[in-house]
Amino acid sequence: MDKRMKHRTASIAAYLLFFAVIFALPLFLNSFWTNRVATYLVYSICAVGISMSWGYAGILSLGQGLFFGIGAYMLAMSLTLAVPENNPVPELMLLNMQPDAVRDLCCVTSGSFLWIPFRSLAVGMIAAVVVPCVLAAGLGYVMFKRRTTGVYVSIITLAFALIGQLLIINNQPLTGGFNGLADLALLNIGGFDFDPYGPSVYYLVACTLLAVVLAARCLLSARIGQVLKAIREDEARARYLGYDVENYKLFIFCFSAGVAGLAGMLFTVSAEFASPSLMATAFSISMVIWAATGGRASLLGACIGALIVNFVGSVASENATFQPVWPIILGGLFVFVVLVMPNGIAGIVKDWIDRSDRRSAAGKEVYP
Amino acid sequence: METFVIGLSIASILFMVALGLAIIYGTMKVINLAHGEMVMIGAYVTVLATKHLGFNLYLCLPLAFLVTAGFGLVIERTVVRRLYGRLLDTLLATWGIALILQQLIRIHFGLGLFGIHIDGLGSDLQNVPVPAELQKTLYFLGANIPVYRAFIFMVALLLGAITWWLIYKTRFGSQLRAVSVARNTAAACGVNDKRVNMLAFAYGSGLAGIAGVLVSGFKTVSPDMGTPYVVDAFLVVVAGGVGHLVGTFISAGILGEVQSFVATWLNDVYGRTVLFAVVILILLFKPQGLFVSRSR
Numbered sequence: 046m047d048k049r050m051k052h053r054t055a056s057i058a059a060y061l062l063f064f065a066v067i068f069a070l071p072l073f074l075n076s077f078w079t080n081r082v083a084t085y086l087v088y089s090i091c092a093v094g095i096s097m098s099w100g101y102a103g104i105l106s107l108g109q110g111l112f113f114g115i116g117a118y119m120l121a122m123s124l125t126l127a128v129p130e131n132n133p134v135p136e137l138m139l140l141n142m143q144p145d146a147v148r149d150l151c152c153v154t155s156g157s158f159l160w161i162p163f164r165s166l167a168v169g170m171i172a173a174v175v176v177p178c179v180l181a182a183g184l185g186y187v188m189f190k191r192r193t194t195g196v197y198v199s200i201i202t203l204a205f206a207l208i209g210q211l212l213i214i215n216n217q218p219l220t221g222g223f224n225g226l227a228d229l230a231l232l233n234i235g236g237f238d239f240d241p242y243g244p245s246v247y248y249l250v251a252c253t254l255l256a257v258v259l260a261a262r263c264l265l266s267a268r269i270g271q272v273l274k275a276i277r278e279d280e281a282r283a284r285y286l287g288y289d290v291e292n293y294k295l296f297i298f299c300f301s302a303g304v305a306g307l308a309g310m311l312f313t314v315s316a317e318f319a320s321p322s323l324m325a326t327a328f329s330i331s332m333v334i335w336a337a338t339g340g341r342a343s344l345l346g347a348c349i350g351a352l353i354v355n356f357v358g359s360v361a362s363e364n365a366t367f368q369p370v371w372p373i374i375l376g377g378l379f380v381f382v383v384l385v386m387p388n389g390i391a392g393i394v395k396d397w398i399d400r401s402d403r404r405s406a407a408g409k410e411v412y413p
Numbered sequence: 414m415e416t417f418v419i420g421l422s423i424a425s426i427l428f429m430v431a432l433g434l435a436i437i438y439g440t441m442k443v444i445n446l447a448h449g450e451m452v453m454i455g456a457y458v459t460v461l462a463t464k465h466l467g468f469n470l471y472l473c474l475p476l477a478f479l480v481t482a483g484f485g486l487v488i489e490r491t492v493v494r495r496l497y498g499r500l501l502d503t504l505l506a507t508w509g510i511a512l513i514l515q516q517l518i519r520i521h522f523g524l525g526l527f528g529i530h531i532d533g534l535g536s537d538l539q540n541v542p543v544p545a546e547l548q549k550t551l552y553f554l555g556a557n558i559p560v561y562r563a564f565i566f567m568v569a570l571l572l573g574a575i576t577w578w579l580i581y582k583t584r585f586g587s588q589l590r591a592v593s594v595a596r597n598t599a600a601a602c603g604v605n606d607k608r609v610n611m612l613a614f615a616y617g618s619g620l621a622g623i624a625g626v627l628v629s630g631f632k633t634v635s636p637d638m639g640t641p642y643v644v645d646a647f648l649v650v651v652a653g654g655v656g657h658l659v660g661t662f663i664s665a666g667i668l669g670e671v672q673s674f675v676a677t678w679l680n681d682v683y684g685r686t687v688l689f690a691v692v693i694l695i696l697l698f699k700p701q702g703l704f705v706s707r708s709r
Binding site for chain 2: 085106187191193195196197199200203205206208211212214215238239326327330333334337369370372373375376377379380382383384387
């Protein structure tokens with residue numbers, strides 16, 4: 046078996062094993078942990094998006110949190126309106142309206158008409174993916190057409206997310222401000238309630254993760270995946286070879302934003318709130334570190350990285366002794382991953398397979 | 414006029430932070446996201462020194478410079494020097510360092526775990542006493558100008574001048590410029606480029622520390638105060654053109670004033686939104702920044 050085949054078999058086996066474990070887990074978990082792990086899987090979806098744009102195309106977006114947060118808000122708006130008491134006007138707007146304003150969504154506070162389409166759940170769900178994509182397309186168009194590359198993209202997306210967060214906090218009557226949107230209805234599709242603490246939400250998230258990973262694999266094994274890698278390695282050369290570098294980058298940037306929006310939407314379903322903290326710089330950068338820990342150029346690695354870092358993080362922050370030290374460990378992890386294992390867990394596993402390959406080969410024949 | 418002076422002081426702080434960032438980025442192509450934490454540490458040095466050592470604000474300036482330069486030196490020696498040439502990785506690693514530094518302040522450098530609390534550290538907000546002569550306002554050109562804001566501007570000008578002298582008139586400066594233009598050639602000509610890196614990193618961090626002292630005079634001090642500065646300062650560097658001292662100076666001026674005027678006119682949030690929009694516009698029309706250094 047040549048090396049390539051061996052990698053392929055190993056990676057398929059790893060995918061199968063991972064998803065088998067994921068789908069079997071709820072059988073062994075109580076409702077609290079089912080909900081927890083469902084949320085971690087949401088983070089995994091996000092990490093897949095990052096791995097695609099960063100690991101494969103070399104675009105490090107530090108604004109993924111904004112797209113994630115917008116996805117969360119879009120569905121949260123629909124789920125807010127799905128609560129009977131919030132009709133015709135959500136409570137947060139009643140608290141902020143002028144005394145003589147008409148109690149209708151059209152004009153109770155300035156801008157409240159923006160909520161009108163969200164009376165429909167379908168609009169909320171579609172907007173959760175489409176709005177981040179459109180925003181990313183606008184920003185990406187500006188950045189990539191001007192040939193902004195590398196670290197400038199990171200800084201601009203970082204600043205973009207920061208502004209988004211400030212605007213959300215600042216427009217209290219429209220967005221719930223610092224507190225965000227809580228007290229949401231359960232997601233109800235066709236009369237079926239998705240219970241965040243039951244297996245229904247868990248499997249919703251797990252199936253979405255599977256679908257996203259499959260879609261990403263198909264995309265990356267197609268021609269576009271090869272072109273993206275070429276762009277990552279040498280942008281100028283890819284351009285000279287006649288590829289429209291900007292459009293490829295724009296596409297993957299939007300795709301990754303859409304995935305983040307989708308993850309944000311599922312976050313609202315499983316965590317039952319949306320708040321500006323989802324758009325914080327710190328959160329955007331931690332997403333990147335999940336992907337880096339697992340292996341930036343490996344979709345599965347990114348999933349596993351997100352699971353591990355969040356699992357350890359939440360266990361540590363519940364322990365009174367570890368709680369104050371956890372951010373230090375997390376910071377140390379950033380430094381450690383970057384210095385010692387730049388290809389993450391996936392890289393280590395790959396090296397290990399290669400090495401065992403060489404060892405078993407050495408027994409049979411002697412290489413020159 | 415008041416708005417203009419406030420804008421000038423915002424610009425001055427931005428300039429000091431951005432100058433350090435520009436030197437670090439220009440010389441060794443490292444994105445230092447822990448740079449904001451140097452501002453924070455500078456502010457905490459002021460808090461601690463005024464509380465425990467009885468220092469006044471003036472004495473804190475050189476002290477904070479030394480302390481933050483020391484921190485910068487340690488960061489460069491331990492982490493950053495292993496990452497030269499891996500731009501995005503420096504960004505992640507220095508963010509990790511930033512997290513560690515913030516948390517160290519929150520838990521009293523770890524002593525908090527053993528129940529020892531140092532007055533002035535921890536996650537609460539802190540305030541710094543400002544000398545009486547800086548609290549006055551000055552009547553100038555028909556407007557009341559807070560002396561403190563003018564003082565910030567003076568310090569920034571002075572630091573700008575010192576940095577200009579250091580970069581263009583000293584032996585270290587010519588080595589620094591040589592390394593940032595052509596590292597290998599400079600090293601081949603006998604410049605100790607590792608030493609230049611180290612000193613540049615420390616000097617840049619020190620500048621941020623001084624900015625931290627000045628910030629502590631008009632804002633409350635908290636462990637996470639540094640993050641907005643590093644983002645804004647980076648926008649300044651990008652808009653001004655990398656590796657261009659005058660560019661950084663002018664873009665800090667423009668962005669500081671824009672932010673100040675919009676903030677008084679609408680509010681703080683829109684101030685920052687417009688600031689960001691201006692940077693995007695600048696980058697749209699001048700992708701290299703306002704000033705392009707003509708070096709190859």
